[in-house]
Protein backbone atom coordinates (compact mmCIF):
# COMPACT_ATOMS: atom_id res chain seq x y z
CA UNK A 487 0.00 0.00 0.00
CA UNK A 488 2.95 2.31 0.71
CA UNK A 489 6.35 2.05 -0.96
CA UNK A 490 9.22 4.30 0.03
CA UNK A 491 12.59 3.80 -1.71
CA UNK A 492 15.71 5.84 -1.09
CA UNK A 493 13.81 8.79 0.39
CA UNK A 494 15.95 11.78 1.17
CA UNK A 495 14.77 15.16 2.38
CA UNK A 496 17.19 18.00 2.91
CA UNK A 497 16.68 21.53 4.14
CA UNK A 498 19.62 23.52 2.82
CA UNK A 499 22.65 21.42 3.67
CA UNK A 500 20.89 19.61 6.51
CA UNK A 501 19.45 16.18 5.90
CA UNK A 502 16.20 15.61 7.81
CA UNK A 503 15.75 12.14 6.24
CA UNK A 504 18.52 10.08 4.66
CA UNK A 505 18.08 7.11 2.32
CA UNK A 506 14.93 5.79 3.91
CA UNK A 507 13.40 2.65 2.41
CA UNK A 508 10.38 0.76 3.71
CA UNK A 509 7.04 -0.59 2.62
CA UNK A 510 3.74 -0.92 4.44
CA UNK A 511 1.21 -3.60 3.56
CA UNK A 512 -2.55 -3.19 3.29
CA UNK A 513 -4.29 -3.42 6.65
CA UNK A 514 -1.08 -3.00 8.60
CA UNK A 515 -0.33 -0.62 11.47
CA UNK A 516 3.23 0.54 10.91
CA UNK A 517 5.10 2.50 13.56
CA UNK A 518 7.83 5.07 13.15
CA UNK A 519 9.68 5.73 16.38
CA UNK A 520 12.76 7.74 17.23
CA UNK A 521 13.99 10.56 19.42
CA UNK A 522 13.24 14.25 18.83
CA UNK A 523 14.47 15.41 15.46
CA UNK A 524 14.90 11.88 14.08
CA UNK A 525 12.91 12.66 10.93
CA UNK A 526 9.57 11.04 11.79
CA UNK A 527 7.32 14.01 11.05
CA UNK A 528 9.24 14.82 7.87
CA UNK A 529 8.68 11.24 6.69
CA UNK A 530 4.96 11.43 7.50
CA UNK A 531 4.62 14.76 5.72
CA UNK A 532 6.28 13.35 2.62
CA UNK A 533 3.88 10.38 2.72
CA UNK A 534 0.97 12.79 2.98
CA UNK A 535 2.17 14.88 0.06
CA UNK A 536 2.72 17.97 2.23
CA UNK A 537 6.48 17.98 1.76
CA UNK A 538 8.24 17.17 -1.49
CA UNK A 539 11.06 14.64 -1.28
CA UNK A 540 14.52 15.80 -2.35
CA UNK A 541 15.23 12.34 -3.77
CA UNK A 542 13.68 8.89 -3.80
CA UNK A 543 10.41 7.25 -4.78
CA UNK A 544 7.28 7.44 -2.63
CA UNK A 545 4.00 5.87 -3.66
CA UNK A 546 0.81 5.61 -1.65
CA UNK A 547 -2.04 3.40 -2.87
CA UNK A 548 -0.28 3.25 -6.23
CA UNK A 549 -0.05 7.04 -6.68
CA UNK A 550 3.03 9.22 -6.37
CA UNK A 551 2.95 11.19 -3.14
CA UNK A 552 1.52 14.62 -3.85
CA UNK A 553 -0.75 13.34 -6.63
CA UNK A 554 -4.23 14.83 -5.99
CA UNK A 555 -5.84 11.40 -6.32
CA UNK A 556 -3.51 10.08 -3.62
CA UNK A 557 -4.69 12.82 -1.25
CA UNK A 558 -8.25 11.53 -1.63
CA UNK A 559 -7.11 8.09 -0.52
CA UNK A 560 -5.27 9.37 2.54
CA UNK A 561 -6.13 10.93 5.90
CA UNK A 562 -3.44 12.85 7.78
CA UNK A 563 -3.50 13.66 11.47
CA UNK A 564 -0.78 16.20 12.24
CA UNK A 565 0.93 16.31 15.63
CA UNK A 566 -0.67 19.69 16.31
CA UNK A 567 -4.11 20.11 14.84
CA UNK A 568 -5.68 23.47 15.64
CA UNK A 569 -9.43 23.38 15.03
CA UNK A 570 -11.82 26.21 14.19
CA UNK A 571 -12.82 27.13 17.72
CA UNK A 572 -16.21 28.63 16.87
CA UNK A 573 -17.44 25.50 15.05
CA UNK A 574 -19.02 22.41 16.58
CA UNK A 575 -17.69 18.89 15.86
CA UNK A 576 -20.60 18.32 13.45
CA UNK A 577 -20.25 21.57 11.53
CA UNK A 578 -16.45 21.26 11.43
CA UNK A 579 -16.52 17.71 10.08
CA UNK A 580 -19.21 18.60 7.54
CA UNK A 581 -17.02 21.46 6.36
CA UNK A 582 -14.15 19.05 5.64
CA UNK A 583 -16.45 16.45 4.09
CA UNK A 584 -17.65 19.17 1.68
CA UNK A 585 -14.04 19.95 0.74
CA UNK A 586 -13.72 16.30 -0.27
CA UNK A 587 -17.05 16.43 -2.17
CA UNK A 588 -18.60 13.76 0.02
CA UNK A 589 -22.39 13.73 -0.61
CA UNK A 590 -24.12 15.26 2.42
CA UNK A 591 -26.21 12.22 3.41
CA UNK A 592 -23.12 9.98 3.21
CA UNK A 593 -21.11 12.56 5.17
CA UNK A 594 -23.73 12.82 7.93
CA UNK A 595 -23.89 9.05 8.40
CA UNK A 596 -20.12 8.70 8.30
CA UNK A 597 -19.54 11.52 10.79
CA UNK A 598 -22.10 10.19 13.27
CA UNK A 599 -20.72 6.64 13.00
CA UNK A 600 -17.14 7.83 13.53
CA UNK A 601 -18.08 10.00 16.51
CA UNK A 602 -20.00 7.04 17.95
CA UNK A 603 -16.99 4.79 17.61
CA UNK A 604 -14.77 7.44 19.19
CA UNK A 605 -17.38 7.88 21.94
CA UNK A 606 -17.46 11.64 21.45
CA UNK A 607 -20.41 13.27 23.15
CA UNK A 608 -21.32 16.97 23.05
CA UNK A 609 -21.38 17.11 19.27
CA UNK A 610 -22.97 20.53 19.30
CA UNK A 611 -20.52 22.05 21.77
CA UNK A 612 -18.17 24.79 20.56
CA UNK A 613 -14.77 23.25 19.71
CA UNK A 614 -13.05 26.04 21.64
CA UNK A 615 -14.79 24.79 24.81
CA UNK A 616 -13.77 21.17 24.42
CA UNK A 617 -11.03 19.31 26.33
CA UNK A 618 -7.77 18.36 24.65
CA UNK A 619 -8.87 14.71 24.40
CA UNK A 620 -12.19 15.67 22.77
CA UNK A 621 -10.40 17.92 20.29
CA UNK A 622 -8.01 15.12 19.41
CA UNK A 623 -10.95 12.83 18.74
CA UNK A 624 -12.48 15.44 16.44
CA UNK A 625 -9.16 15.73 14.60
CA UNK A 626 -9.08 11.94 14.23
CA UNK A 627 -12.65 12.02 12.92
CA UNK A 628 -11.55 14.69 10.44
CA UNK A 629 -8.88 12.31 9.07
CA UNK A 630 -11.70 9.89 8.22
CA UNK A 631 -14.31 12.12 6.56
CA UNK A 632 -13.18 11.05 3.08
CA UNK A 633 -13.12 7.34 4.08
CA UNK A 634 -9.42 6.98 3.14
CA UNK A 635 -7.58 3.68 2.71
CA UNK A 636 -4.42 5.02 4.33
CA UNK A 637 -4.12 6.95 7.57
CA UNK A 638 -1.00 8.81 8.57
CA UNK A 639 -1.10 9.66 12.26
CA UNK A 640 1.58 11.83 13.90
CA UNK A 641 1.55 11.23 17.65
CA UNK A 642 -2.19 10.47 17.80
CA UNK A 643 -2.25 9.88 21.56
CA UNK A 644 0.37 12.26 22.87
CA UNK A 645 -0.60 14.40 25.84
CA UNK A 646 -3.89 12.59 26.45
CA UNK A 647 -5.04 11.11 29.74
CA UNK A 648 -4.79 7.31 30.11
CA UNK A 649 -8.48 6.65 29.40
CA UNK A 650 -8.53 8.78 26.24
CA UNK A 651 -5.17 7.30 25.20
CA UNK A 652 -6.60 3.81 25.52
CA UNK A 653 -9.63 4.69 23.45
CA UNK A 654 -7.46 6.24 20.71
CA UNK A 655 -5.20 3.17 20.63
CA UNK A 656 -8.20 0.86 20.58
CA UNK A 657 -9.70 2.92 17.76
CA UNK A 658 -6.45 2.54 15.79
CA UNK A 659 -6.69 -1.23 16.16
CA UNK A 660 -10.28 -1.07 14.92
CA UNK A 661 -9.13 0.85 11.85
CA UNK A 662 -6.73 -1.97 11.07
CA UNK A 663 -9.50 -4.52 11.61
CA UNK A 664 -11.58 -2.55 9.11
CA UNK A 665 -8.77 -3.00 6.56
CA UNK A 666 -7.21 0.47 6.80
CA UNK A 667 -3.47 0.93 6.54
CA UNK A 668 -2.10 3.10 9.33
CA UNK A 669 1.31 4.72 9.66
CA UNK A 670 1.76 5.90 13.19
CA UNK A 671 4.51 7.85 14.93
CA UNK A 672 4.87 8.03 18.68
CA UNK A 673 7.35 8.78 21.38
CA UNK A 674 5.58 6.57 23.86
CA UNK A 675 6.90 3.14 23.01
CA UNK A 676 4.16 1.42 24.98
CA UNK A 677 1.68 2.90 22.49
CA UNK A 678 3.77 1.50 19.67
CA UNK A 679 4.13 -1.93 21.26
CA UNK A 680 0.42 -2.17 21.86
CA UNK A 681 -0.71 -1.17 18.36
CA UNK A 682 1.92 -1.63 15.66
CA UNK A 683 2.50 -4.76 13.60
CA UNK A 684 5.91 -3.58 12.44
CA UNK A 685 8.09 -0.61 13.23
CA UNK A 686 11.12 1.27 12.02
CA UNK A 687 13.38 3.01 14.49
CA UNK A 688 14.79 6.28 13.13
CA UNK A 689 17.75 8.16 14.50
CA UNK A 690 19.25 11.30 13.04
CA UNK A 691 17.37 10.93 9.78
CA UNK A 692 18.17 7.26 9.20
CA UNK A 693 16.36 4.00 9.77
CA UNK A 694 18.52 2.12 12.24
CA UNK A 695 16.31 -0.90 12.99
CA UNK A 696 13.18 -2.41 11.52
CA UNK A 697 10.89 -5.37 11.94
CA UNK A 698 8.20 -6.60 14.28
CA UNK A 699 8.42 -5.26 17.81
CA UNK A 700 9.22 -8.78 19.02
CA UNK A 701 11.77 -9.28 16.25
CA UNK A 702 13.57 -6.05 17.09
CA UNK A 703 13.58 -6.98 20.74
CA UNK A 704 15.08 -10.37 19.97
CA UNK A 705 17.75 -8.99 17.66
CA UNK A 706 18.73 -5.91 19.60
CA UNK A 707 17.78 -6.65 23.17
CA UNK A 708 19.23 -9.06 25.64
CA UNK A 709 17.26 -11.32 27.92
CA UNK A 710 18.39 -11.21 31.52
CA UNK A 711 17.92 -14.21 33.81
CA UNK A 712 17.09 -13.57 37.44
CA UNK A 713 18.13 -16.46 39.72
CA UNK A 714 16.55 -16.35 43.20
CA UNK A 715 18.26 -18.26 46.02
CA UNK A 716 18.01 -18.59 49.78
CA UNK A 717 21.70 -17.74 50.29
CA UNK A 718 24.04 -15.55 48.26
CA UNK A 719 26.12 -17.54 45.73
CA UNK A 720 29.82 -18.04 46.47
CA UNK A 721 31.94 -15.98 44.08
CA UNK A 722 33.40 -19.06 42.33
CA UNK A 723 35.98 -18.88 39.55
CA UNK A 724 33.49 -20.51 37.18
CA UNK A 725 30.98 -17.76 37.79
CA UNK A 726 33.61 -15.06 37.34
CA UNK A 727 34.80 -16.68 34.06
CA UNK A 728 31.29 -16.96 32.65
CA UNK A 729 30.39 -13.45 33.65
CA UNK A 730 33.55 -12.16 31.97
CA UNK A 731 32.90 -14.13 28.79
CA UNK A 732 29.17 -13.55 28.50
CA UNK A 733 28.75 -9.92 29.34
CA UNK A 734 28.04 -7.97 32.46
CA UNK A 735 29.29 -9.57 35.67
CA UNK A 736 26.66 -11.44 37.63
CA UNK A 737 25.14 -9.06 40.16
CA UNK A 738 23.56 -10.27 43.39
CA UNK A 739 21.11 -8.17 45.39
CA UNK A 740 19.14 -8.93 48.52
CA UNK A 741 15.41 -8.83 47.78
CA UNK A 742 13.30 -9.46 50.90
CA UNK A 743 14.41 -12.79 52.35
CA UNK A 744 15.95 -13.94 49.06
CA UNK A 745 18.97 -13.16 46.94
CA UNK A 746 18.54 -12.26 43.29
CA UNK A 747 21.44 -12.79 40.90
CA UNK A 748 21.05 -11.30 37.42
CA UNK A 749 23.02 -13.03 34.64
CA UNK A 750 22.99 -12.80 30.83
CA UNK A 751 22.92 -16.49 29.75
CA UNK A 752 21.55 -19.90 30.69
CA UNK A 753 25.12 -21.17 31.10
CA UNK A 754 25.65 -18.47 33.68
CA UNK A 755 22.41 -19.55 35.39
CA UNK A 756 23.96 -23.00 35.88
CA UNK A 757 27.13 -21.43 37.28
CA UNK A 758 25.02 -19.48 39.76
CA UNK A 759 23.22 -22.66 40.77
CA UNK A 760 26.58 -24.35 41.49
CA UNK A 761 27.79 -21.28 43.40
CA UNK A 762 24.61 -21.24 45.49
CA UNK A 763 25.00 -24.96 46.28
CA UNK A 764 28.65 -24.35 47.21
CA UNK A 765 27.42 -21.73 49.68
CA UNK A 766 25.07 -24.28 51.27
CA UNK A 767 21.82 -22.97 49.79
CA UNK A 768 19.54 -23.66 46.86
CA UNK A 769 17.99 -21.94 43.90
CA UNK A 770 14.30 -21.32 44.59
CA UNK A 771 13.20 -19.61 41.37
CA UNK A 772 14.51 -18.55 37.95
CA UNK A 773 12.79 -15.85 35.92
CA UNK A 774 13.58 -14.27 32.59
CA UNK A 775 13.31 -10.59 32.03
CA UNK A 776 12.72 -9.63 28.38
CA UNK A 777 13.92 -6.21 27.30
CA UNK A 778 11.15 -3.73 26.61
CA UNK A 779 11.11 -1.84 23.32
CA UNK A 780 12.21 1.11 25.43
CA UNK A 781 15.38 -0.71 26.60
CA UNK A 782 16.18 -1.60 23.01
CA UNK A 783 15.38 1.88 21.77
CA UNK A 784 17.68 3.52 24.31
CA UNK A 785 20.44 1.15 23.31
CA UNK A 786 20.00 1.74 19.57
CA UNK A 787 19.70 5.51 19.65
CA UNK A 788 22.65 5.79 22.02
CA UNK A 789 25.01 4.55 19.29
CA UNK A 790 27.18 6.92 17.25
CA UNK A 791 25.70 8.10 13.96
CA UNK A 792 27.17 9.54 10.77
CA UNK A 793 26.68 13.30 10.27
CA UNK A 794 23.62 14.94 8.72
CA UNK A 795 25.25 17.87 6.96
CA UNK A 796 26.56 17.90 3.43
CA UNK A 797 30.26 18.66 2.93
CA UNK A 798 31.76 22.11 2.90
CA UNK A 799 30.18 23.46 6.06
CA UNK A 800 32.47 24.19 8.96
CA UNK A 801 34.20 20.85 8.69
CA UNK A 802 31.02 18.97 9.59
CA UNK A 803 31.29 15.44 8.15
CA UNK A 804 29.49 14.71 4.92
CA UNK A 805 26.84 12.00 4.70
CA UNK A 806 28.77 10.65 1.75
CA UNK A 807 31.68 9.97 4.05
CA UNK A 808 29.56 7.91 6.40
CA UNK A 809 30.04 4.17 6.66
CA UNK A 810 26.36 3.39 6.66
CA UNK A 811 26.68 -0.36 6.35
CA UNK A 812 29.33 -0.79 8.95
CA UNK A 813 28.38 1.30 11.92
CA UNK A 814 25.74 -0.03 14.26
CA UNK A 815 24.16 3.38 14.26
CA UNK A 816 23.68 3.48 10.51
CA UNK A 817 23.02 -0.16 10.00
CA UNK A 818 19.74 -1.30 8.59
CA UNK A 819 18.85 -4.68 9.85
CA UNK A 820 15.97 -7.04 10.22
CA UNK A 821 13.27 -8.67 8.24
CA UNK A 822 13.14 -8.47 4.48
CA UNK A 823 10.95 -5.69 3.18
CA UNK A 824 7.35 -6.62 2.67
CA UNK A 825 7.49 -9.22 5.43
CA UNK A 826 4.46 -8.94 7.57
Ligand SMILES: Nc1ncnc2c1ncn2[C@@H]1O[C@H](COP(=O)(O)OP(=O)(O)OP(=O)(O)O)[C@@H](O)[C@H]1O
Nearest residue numbers: 497500501502520521522523524525526527528529
Ligand atom coordinates in the same frame (compact mmCIF):
# COMPACT_ATOMS: atom_id res chain seq x y z
N1 LIG B 1 11.12 23.14 7.36
C1 LIG B 1 12.27 22.79 7.95
N2 LIG B 1 13.38 23.53 7.77
C2 LIG B 1 14.56 23.18 8.35
N3 LIG B 1 14.73 22.09 9.13
C3 LIG B 1 13.66 21.33 9.35
C4 LIG B 1 12.37 21.62 8.77
N4 LIG B 1 11.50 20.67 9.17
C5 LIG B 1 12.20 19.83 9.95
N5 LIG B 1 13.49 20.22 10.06
C6 LIG B 1 14.53 19.55 10.83
O1 LIG B 1 14.62 18.22 10.41
C7 LIG B 1 14.87 17.37 11.53
C8 LIG B 1 13.80 16.31 11.59
O2 LIG B 1 12.59 16.94 12.00
P1 LIG B 1 11.27 16.12 12.24
O3 LIG B 1 10.22 17.10 12.65
O4 LIG B 1 11.00 15.27 11.06
O5 LIG B 1 11.71 15.20 13.45
P2 LIG B 1 10.79 14.30 14.40
O6 LIG B 1 11.45 12.96 14.47
O7 LIG B 1 9.38 14.34 13.98
O8 LIG B 1 10.99 15.05 15.77
P3 LIG B 1 9.96 15.25 17.01
O9 LIG B 1 9.88 13.93 17.67
O10 LIG B 1 10.66 16.26 17.85
O11 LIG B 1 8.66 15.73 16.46
C9 LIG B 1 14.92 18.26 12.76
O12 LIG B 1 16.27 18.55 13.05
C10 LIG B 1 14.19 19.51 12.31
O13 LIG B 1 14.67 20.65 12.99
